[in-house]
Amino acid sequence: MQVNTLILGAGAAGMMCAAHAGPGVLVLDHAKAPGEKIRISGGGRCNFTNLYTGPENFLSENPHFCKSALSRYTQWDFIDLLARHDITWHEKTLGQLFCDGRSGQIIALLRAEMARAGADLWLQASLAGLSHDDQGFRAEIDHEGARRTVRARNLVVATGGRSIPKMGATGLAYDIARQFGHSVTETRPALVPLTFPEGRFSALSGIATPARVANERTSFEEAVLFTHRGLSGPAILQISSYWREGEEITLDLDPAGGLLAALREQRQSAGRRNLTTELARHLPARLVDHLAPGLPAGNLADQSDATLAEMVAGLRAWHLRPGGSEGYRTAEVTLGGVSTDGLSSRSMMSRHLPRLYFIGESVDVTGWLGGYNFQWAWSSGWAAGQAI
Numbered sequence: 599m600q601v602n603t604l605i606l607g608a609g610a611a612g613m614m615c616a617a618h619a620g621p622g623v624l625v626l627d628h629a630k631a632p633g634e635k636i637r638i639s640g641g642g643r644c645n646f647t648n649l650y651t652g653p654e655n656f657l658s659e660n661p662h663f664c665k666s667a668l669s670r671y672t673q674w675d676f677i678d679l680l681a682r683h684d685i686t687w688h689e690k691t692l693g694q695l696f697c698d699g700r701s702g703q704i705i706a707l708l709r710a711e712m713a714r715a716g717a718d719l720w721l722q723a724s725l726a727g728l729s730h731d732d733q734g735f736r737a738e739i740d741h742e743g744a745r746r747t748v749r750a751r752n753l754v755v756a757t758g759g760r761s762i763p764k765m766g767a768t769g770l771a772y773d774i775a776r777q778f779g780h781s782v783t784e785t786r787p788a789l790v791p792l793t794f795p796e797g798r799f800s801a802l803s804g805i806a807t808p809a810r811v812a813n814e815r816t817s818f819e820e821a822v823l824f825t826h827r828g829l830s831g832p833a834i835l836q837i838s839s840y841w842r843e844g845e846e847i848t849l850d851l852d853p854a855g856g857l858l859a860a861l862r863e864q865r866q867s868a869g870r871r872n873l874t875t876e877l878a879r880h881l882p883a884r885l886v887d888h889l890a891p892g893l894p895a896g897n898l899a900d901q902s903d904a905t906l907a908e909m910v911a912g913l914r915a916w917h918l919r920p921g922g923s924e925g926y927r928t929a930e931v932t933l934g935g936v937s938t939d940g941l942s943s944r945s946m947m948s949r950h951l952p953r954l955y956f957i958g959e960s961v962d963v964t965g966w967l968g969g970y971n972f973q974w975a976w977s978s979g980w981a982a983g984q985a986i
């Protein structure tokens with residue numbers, strides 16, 4: 599069988615590319631259904647883009663690489679596409695856009711766009727062999743109980759990263775990249791909860807509190823969630839992409855910065871109130887209990903300015919050293935991937951082998967939490983589709 603373009607992976611990037619790559623497209627995926635990560639994303643409502651998407655929201659060895667695709671297929675282009683399919687949405691927080699309905703609407707949209715473009719989709723299909731010669735690519739594909747040979751002029755690799763192996767994530771993109779002379783940067787679980795030695799926060803499990811979480815490289819102000827195994831919540835997921843084993847993170851439990859002034863004011867009007875009772879009006883009570891052994895004893899009136907200032911400084915710089923992360927089992931994305939050195943940022947085409955493309959999460963471009971990773975899938979998939 600001969601096709602113009604074979605796309606490996608019917609996820610966000612692969613389906614987007616299939617809708618824009620012109621005639622003669624075949625998409626294959628080993629899963630039972632396309633877009634499984636879209637389906638479960640955003641708590642079932644898919645945080646499909648972010649209003650403020652820009653290159654600064656992405657990590658890569660080459661921070662400039664994502665600029666071209668992101669600027670040519672923007673968040674507004676995807677929002678327009680939703681409008682054409684009558685899909686309504688809302689902004690939750692920080693520019694994060696979610697479907698009003700279920701995330702299946704986005705999968706249906708992509709399937710409709712693929713059908714409009716005449717793209718074929720083979721599910722539960724696996725790649726048994728791949729080679730290249732002067733007639734193009736030759737793929738051996740196991741599908742519906744038979745092995746078929748598919749010849750393709752263009753090959754697009756859109757099989758994503760390593761996150762959530764249970765959902766079918768594999769390292770196929772990296773293997774293909776190496777096969778054709780590309781380098782792959784170090785890959786790590788990212789947007790992932792951080793773990794601490796057994797029991798460290800189990801008494802606090804379930805507590806969420808706003809915080810600024812920082813390391814030497816960056817900081818994020820969002821909610822932190824204490825869990826049986828450690829720390830989670832958006833601020834922790836964000837910093838996890840910048841964290842390395844052995845490093846400390848610092849939690850500022852008073853990110854708005856009003857605590858010291860509030861305590862001094864209360865000392866005037868309610869001096870007999872116990873300090874920890876007062877603190878529990880600003881922070882979750884169970885967290886205050888946990889921290890209490892390290893806090894000054896007594897009433898507000900007993901505390902000098904210096905004591906209050908020192909205590910608040912401690913709450914604003916709580917140094918913690920995670921033991922590890924939850925790993926690919928729960929990581930939302932994979933940091934790193936196919937090196938951008940070997941790819942055109944305009945077309946996502948290989949510099950080593952013409953007509954070979956890598957898109958989406960397989961590439962060393964990783965977004966923050968908040969819709970950025972899907973926007974990269976749409977933009978990079980579109981860019982490759984246009985080039986084909």
Ligand code: FDA
Pocket residue numbers: 606607608609610611612626627628629632633634635636638639640641644645646647723724725756757758759761762765766767768769770929930931957958959960968969970971972973975
């Ligand atoms: P994606 O992983 O979507 O697709 C790859 C496809 O390739 C899959 O269909 C897979 O089955 C297939 N495949 C893999 N190996 C194969 C092989 N060997 N043979 C055949 N097929 C193979 N992002 C965001 O912006 N907003 C959000 O709300 C969320 N939420 C979210 C929740 C959860 C739980 C996760 C795990 C991830 C998110 N993300 C997210 C991240 C987002 O899902 C991710 O960045 C994109 O799906 C990446 O799109 P790709 O198309 O590159 O890979």
